[in-house]
Structure formats: C-alpha cells, structure tokens
Amino acid sequence: MRILLIEDDPALGEAVRDHLAGLAHAVDWQTRLAEAEVALRAVPYDLVLLDLGLPDGDGLAFLKRLRARGDATPVLVLTARDRVSERIAGLEAGADDYLVKPFDLGELAARVAAVARRYAGDPNPLLEIGPLLIDRARRIVIRDGVPVPLSAREWALLEALALRPGAIVAKERLEELLYPMGEEIASNAIEVAVSRLRKKLSAHIIETVRGLGYRLARR
Amino acid sequence: MRILLIEDDPALGEAVRDHLAGLAHAVDWQTRLAEAEVALRAVPYDLVLLDLGLPDGDGLAFLKRLRARGDATPVLVLTARDRVSERIAGLEAGADDYLVKPFDLGELAARVAAVARRYAGDPNPLLEIGPLLIDRARRIVIRDGVPVPLSAREWALLEALALRPGAIVAKERLEELLYPMGEEIASNAIEVAVSRLRKKLSAHIIETVRGLGYRLARR
DNA sequence: CGCCGGCTGACACGGAGCTGACGGCGGTGG
DNA sequence: CCACCGCCGTCAGCTCCGTGTCAGCCGGCG
Known part of the structure; x- marks a missing residue:
C-alpha cells in the first residue's frame, strides 16, 4: 500500500516508516501539514497516518478539511492525547481508526492491515x-x-x-x-x-x- | 438564529430582546441562571448572551459548568466590569466574545452577526x-x-x-x-x-x- | 426387522454479563 | 476547613444465555 505518514517526531517517524517499509508498504513521510496537504492532492494514497498535535496546525481541522472536500482516503490517527473526548472527536472528524501513543509497532501494522483489508474488496459485501x-x-x-x-x-x-x-x-x-x-x-x-x-x-x-x-x- | 438572553435588568433585557427580535432572531429571555440552565438543556440555541453578575449566582461559574460538560454553544458575555483581567477570565471560562456595558445595540447586533457567520455553515447534526x-x-x-x-x-x-x-x-x-x-x-x-x-x-x-x-x- | 445416519427436545454447566452496594476522590458550598 | 454530594471504579453475588451432551425418535435401506 501507498502510505502517507504525517509525523513531526524524527525518531518515531523514522521507526514507523522503516517498520512499514519492511512490510512492503510504500511510505512517504511528511513532517508538516502544509506539505502533507500538497502531497495528498498529488498522490493517490491508500492510507494516511496522521499525528495530531503537529506544530504547524490543527490535525483535526486538517482531517475535517480533507473530508469536507470529499476525500475518502482512510486515515489512521496517532495521538498522544489522552482526553476521552479528543479521541472520539478524532473519529467524528472522519478518522477510520486511531492509535494512542506510545503504541506497539506490531499493533500499528495490524491496524494498517485491517484498513487495507477493509478497503480491499467491496466495502460491505x-x-x-x-x-x-x-x-x-x-x-x-x-x-x-x-x-x-x-x-x-x-x-x-x-x-x-x-x-x-x-x-x-x-x-x-x-x-x-x-x-x-x-x-x-x-x-x-x-x-x-x-x-x-x-x-x-x-x-x-x-x-x-x-x-x-x-x-x-x-x- | 435562536438566542438565549440571560439578563436581570428589565430595561436592558427588553431593549436587547426587542432589538434582536427586530433583526429576525428568536430570542428567549431568562433572568435567572437556574432557569437559563434548564432552557439551555432543552433547546438547541445558536447563541447565548450572558450577563455576568446576576443576583442568583456566578455567571463565570455558570459558563465554566457549561463548558465543563462539553456544551459548545457560542457564548457572548455582557459585563459592566471593565477590568481587563475579568474580561480575560471570561474568555478563559469559555466565552466566545464579550461586550462591556453600556454597549451600543448596533455593536451588539454586529457581534451577533459575526457569531452567526462563524457558525453558519456548520448545522448541528x-x-x-x-x-x-x-x-x-x-x-x-x-x-x-x-x-x-x-x-x-x-x-x-x-x-x-x-x-x-x-x-x-x-x-x-x-x-x-x-x-x-x-x-x-x-x-x-x-x-x-x-x-x-x-x-x-x-x-x-x-x-x-x-x-x-x-x-x-x-x- | 434391525441398523445407521441424522434430528431435536431436554438438561446441566460454565461463563459472560448485570447490578446493587460500597467507598474513595474531587469539587462545591457553607 | 469541614460537610456534603455526585461520579465512578471495584467487588460480589446473581441471572441468564450459549452450548455440549445425551437420549429417544424418525426415516430409509438392506
């Protein structure tokens, strides 16, 4: 799958990128929302991994904009926030799934696979x-x-x-x-x-x- | 817009209500926080005009309670107090805007219109x-x-x-x-x-x- | 008529889920 | 600073559901 990773933490970003790349996914890694938005318009990604709380903007607003213009690309939210309402707000904003940091790379891979499976065939047979x-x-x-x-x-x-x-x-x-x-x-x-x-x-x-x-x- | 006015001064309350009603807003007028709270839970208002310093309770506390339970209804605070710190406290408590009494009815209408504009495209699902x-x-x-x-x-x-x-x-x-x-x-x-x-x-x-x-x- | 494969009602057990009670904690009001 | 209250996690005991087991039955076939 072609995956867009939006994550500003260098260590985490690298780890995620390498792990997913090792699983035969094509990972593009952006650290800023502005650049991510450009990439997203140019490339038909199969999945977006979106870190909330990036320094250059509101991730949730970004997600809402994405959905507002009809982009249905699956989005998996990564968040360190632990407030209940914010996790649910993520899903409400249009995220398909989420992971609370710190997360296990294996679990990330599992969720990615799940999303891939969900969107592979007909959505609901x-x-x-x-x-x-x-x-x-x-x-x-x-x-x-x-x-x-x-x-x-x-x-x-x-x-x-x-x-x-x-x-x-x-x-x-x-x-x-x-x-x-x-x-x-x-x-x-x-x-x-x-x-x-x-x-x-x-x-x-x-x-x-x-x-x-x-x-x-x-x- | 459906507006809840919380104001205990009869003259001011009537003036504001009539003025906004004349602008095609539906205004409910309550003079006590307790009753306002009930109304707020029952009716999906688009805006709340909240007078601080009502006799039956602390308006700021009221506002904080509102926000604490997650209610995101826009609140415009009306206050006679002119101390900067108190205005900040109002905004910190979750007010969207404030007006210092005495205020011009035209200015009030302008602020109301601004709120209306801000929330126009987002109907409450x-x-x-x-x-x-x-x-x-x-x-x-x-x-x-x-x-x-x-x-x-x-x-x-x-x-x-x-x-x-x-x-x-x-x-x-x-x-x-x-x-x-x-x-x-x-x-x-x-x-x-x-x-x-x-x-x-x-x-x-x-x-x-x-x-x-x-x-x-x-x- | 006896055998065999399959069907199904009855039963019992284990465990998932429900809920009343309790107590700790934090916030509010006096 | 204390008293009260609402929220909520914990626990215990209970209920009820799901399911395997079994026994008795049916129908077909040699």
Whole structure:
C-alpha cells in the first residue's frame, strides 16, 4: 500500500516508516501539514497516518478539511492525547481508526492491515441467499426483512456455509472451522448447531446431504 | 438564529430582546441562571448572551459548568466590569466574545452577526435513535423530549457507540476509547458504565452482543 | 426387522454479563 | 476547613444465555 505518514517526531517517524517499509508498504513521510496537504492532492494514497498535535496546525481541522472536500482516503490517527473526548472527536472528524501513543509497532501494522483489508474488496459485501440477507460486517442476518439475532456459534456456522453457497461442506470440515484445534468435540455438536440454526432461519435454507455434509441452498 | 438572553435588568433585557427580535432572531429571555440552565438543556440555541453578575449566582461559574460538560454553544458575555483581567477570565471560562456595558445595540447586533457567520455553515447534526435525540455539539441527549443529564463517562460511552449506530463496538475498543491508555482497568467498569447508561436511557437502546461488545440500536 | 445416519427436545454447566452496594476522590458550598 | 454530594471504579453475588451432551425418535435401506 501507498502510505502517507504525517509525523513531526524524527525518531518515531523514522521507526514507523522503516517498520512499514519492511512490510512492503510504500511510505512517504511528511513532517508538516502544509506539505502533507500538497502531497495528498498529488498522490493517490491508500492510507494516511496522521499525528495530531503537529506544530504547524490543527490535525483535526486538517482531517475535517480533507473530508469536507470529499476525500475518502482512510486515515489512521496517532495521538498522544489522552482526553476521552479528543479521541472520539478524532473519529467524528472522519478518522477510520486511531492509535494512542506510545503504541506497539506490531499493533500499528495490524491496524494498517485491517484498513487495507477493509478497503480491499467491496466495502460491505451483502450476501443474498433465498430469503436471507447476510451482512458480515454488522454480523447480522435478515430474513424477510426481519433481523435475526444469531449466537457466536450459529454465526460461525452460517458463515462457513455461506462462504460458497451451494457447495457441500463436510461435517469434519465444519468441525475444523468451528472448533479451532485442541478442543475436539465428542458428540453431535455440529448437528445440534445446524438444528438450532435451522430453527432461526427458514429450515429449508440448510440442506442435508446424507453421508457427506451440509449445503446452503443457493436459492 | 435562536438566542438565549440571560439578563436581570428589565430595561436592558427588553431593549436587547426587542432589538434582536427586530433583526429576525428568536430570542428567549431568562433572568435567572437556574432557569437559563434548564432552557439551555432543552433547546438547541445558536447563541447565548450572558450577563455576568446576576443576583442568583456566578455567571463565570455558570459558563465554566457549561463548558465543563462539553456544551459548545457560542457564548457572548455582557459585563459592566471593565477590568481587563475579568474580561480575560471570561474568555478563559469559555466565552466566545464579550461586550462591556453600556454597549451600543448596533455593536451588539454586529457581534451577533459575526457569531452567526462563524457558525453558519456548520448545522448541528442531531442524531435520532429511537426515542433518543443526541446532540453532539451540545453534549446533550433528549429522551422523549426530556433532556437527560449524562456524566462525562456516560457521555463518552454513548458517543463512542453513536459514532456508527448499528455497528458492534468491542469491549476492548470501548476501553481504549474511554480510558487513557496505560492505566488499564481491572474490572467490569465498562459493563457498569453500560448499566448506568441504560438506566438513564431506555434500556433497549444499547444492545449486548455476547462475547463481542455492544451496539447502539439503529431504530 | 434391525441398523445407521441424522434430528431435536431436554438438561446441566460454565461463563459472560448485570447490578446493587460500597467507598474513595474531587469539587462545591457553607 | 469541614460537610456534603455526585461520579465512578471495584467487588460480589446473581441471572441468564450459549452450548455440549445425551437420549429417544424418525426415516430409509438392506
């Protein structure tokens, strides 16, 4: 990803730049808002890392200007400020995420990756399967217009089946997906989970393929 | 503009009210701080004209309280005092501007117009969620028409959830948002905060997503 | 008719979440 | 300087939800 880092602290800036560069990101580093603004207009960055409290201006105002002119580039705010309202103000001003200093470089990388993932594909893939509307981001499934609350296990199961609608998913495969190794299950937990899920969704949505596994009806 | 005038001198109050009303402003006139405070919580004023030295309390303290609870409504202070330090104190307490009595009504109108201009392009976004009306600028939440006073923590929590209504906010994320990092909390403070907030708002507004976090119902 | 794979109601347990009570702390008023 | 009050973190005890287990059932097939 092409990343614009706006940070006036030399040590921190260098550390961040080097760390992200090591992760195969292209990092441009600016220390002043004015220059950052110019760069931002010239280059289509995938992500902006914005330090609040730069000496030459108000970072929040900068962010608001950015959004006001319709720039939707993801912005990750770095801030040393610890006042509650200011952190939230950052998000309100249009930041996508934030990190409170001092932060772990690993955590920074994780957030960067998360932003990258979020903006990689379609922003919010809604799956439509028969009478179901599956919103993976909000973790919500809607049946015939009515939101259906699902428990963690039920959601995991539905997601596993919805990965490839119409494809048969073996029961052991489901076990692997729902029970991350270690704690194996000694009974028909999967069948019970399917039963419970069927009760919440329309029963015919989940098809049983005897001896093989389960399948999500595609229509 | 909707203006709250807080002034105990009948002659002056009437003159100011009539003059501003003649300029197509909607003026509410209160003579006591206590009543003004009530009005301020109930109505989204665009401007407050505050006379210092009212008989029933300290105007500066009133202003400080206003700001302390995050209310950002512009305040124009009217004062007979002409000592520089006191004017500074007014600005420090959070006043946007001041006028020293006696003042010219034309000058008052000019200052009011200036405030109007400054805040023109920024309409106050009211967030409506079920029976709630959330006014972020004034840090006020109104339930069924009745203003509900929230403490700092409660407000921060509500704000964090209201950032993206309907989205799940993880409990750890709430911790990050509400507590200056480093000092982690060693208990169920978040749950307690949610509980307290629920007691003030309608309980069903805040939804629990087991194992994940909380979410603000969108309807 | 017996077996097998799958279904589901009932149950029990663990743990997540809720809340009343308490106390410390800071601010306010006398 | 003291008394009071509101805020809020902590704790303890409780409730309730989610989920694995099990048993009994059904239907299909040889």
